[in-house]
Amino acid sequence: MKLRAIKPVRETQTRILDAAEELFLQHGFEGASMRMLTTRAGVNLAAINYHFGSKDALIEAVLRRRLDPMNSNRVAALDRIEAQAAGRPLEPEAIIGAFVGTSLRMIEDSRGGGRNFIRLLGRTYTDPDKQIRALIGQLYAPAMERYKAAFTRALPGLPRDELVWRMHFMFGTLSYTLAATDTVQLIAGFKAEDRYDARLLEARLTAFLAAGLLAPLQNGAAVRKAA
């Protein structure tokens, strides 16, 4: 009987992706060199080009690995509450909760290293590199359209232009909050243990965003119909 070599703990590709996720967050896509990545991953310098083809392709792989399932989760969360509602119109708070909750639950998932990715993601929307912003916009578009449709159904009194801006504001608040979990310290002087209580943060964020989404229109009209 022939003995096979013991498999490494994680596949080389996974080791590279994990290292890249962490180092891209700390140094940016440009600032993290391939030497840094391969050293951290414990693999050879040539491994990135062998497994992914180029550094750019690696960046895309890092983003897709978590973003594709995350978008599926987001859409699934929306499907779930729509099924529960059984045809009745959704509460805007429930839609926001589905969107925000998907991100924040990744922060808690310490095993999957999702926290690094969530913070990385928050930065990526404002990355200097235009191609990276285009990629992320493209990866997001389908889920965003689904949520836009859901908001439109839930809030027929909100004009389309206004909805798009308010979704933009909501998205901005979320992604900044995810990206800047250490800057807040500098600005406000937080206790460290307060920062990653995802449940409390989710409640606070949802309340803030729902109020903003439902703000009175400039002509004074209410957005939500009276109950």
Place this chain on the structure above:
Amino acid sequence: MKLRAIKPVRETQTRILDAAEELFLQHGFEGASMRMLTTRAGVNLAAINYHFGSKDALIEAVLRRRLDPMNSNRVAALDRIEAQAAGRPLEPEAIIGAFVGTSLRMIEDSRGGGRNFIRLLGRTYTDPDKQIRALIGQLYAPAMERYKAAFTRALPGLPRDELVWRMHFMFGTLSYTLAATDTVQLIAGFKAEDRYDARLLEARLTAFLAAGLLAPLQNGAAVRKAA
């Protein structure tokens, strides 16, 4: 009578700062090389080190050139509305308007090239480089403290923890909106001419942020006293 050489249109230092402002925005602090900067500025490669000492020092100079006056303007706007109120408590909307308006007015100031800077600033808060984030936090801290005090006086019913988070959310919405004025296109499909109407954007942002700041607390209590 001795003739002096004609002065260049702008000083070398200003030319470098202007070029850096634009190229840092387009390529990030790390991605914009000194060669790119000096070529764009039409000066010699050695000029940056001669005038600023290093690339890092140039980055700080670029930020300080506009951030210091901007913070002064922010505080002055607050002083002004406090003087107008003559001792009466301020409306939270007025405080938000003072803060937001200072940023958005820089976008309109096409002469000073403030728009580039505002977008650059929006990115800087989530820059990968820790020193840059620390610098920006430090430059912002005094003005932020003034605004925190103003909000505290205007909203005695809002607990301090909650106020700090909501200020964080407001700041995030603003900075993301400033940084991502092109990403919004990808997400929502905007008409281009709509994007830089600063007056309209200011009204929309202020309404959104004020509603979020005044969102009911988790125990259902209202934040603002009834009139």
Place this chain on the structure above:
DNA sequence: GTCTATATCATGATAGAC
């Protein structure tokens, strides 16, 4: 103050042995 020329080092990528 401004330039040329250069020192020194790190980068992404690849060729070829094993």
Place this chain on the structure above:
DNA sequence: GTCTATCATGATATAGAC
């Protein structure tokens, strides 16, 4: 699949002529 060795390029920074 993984390694070593190396290439071509571009980075920041500086020395020294003018």
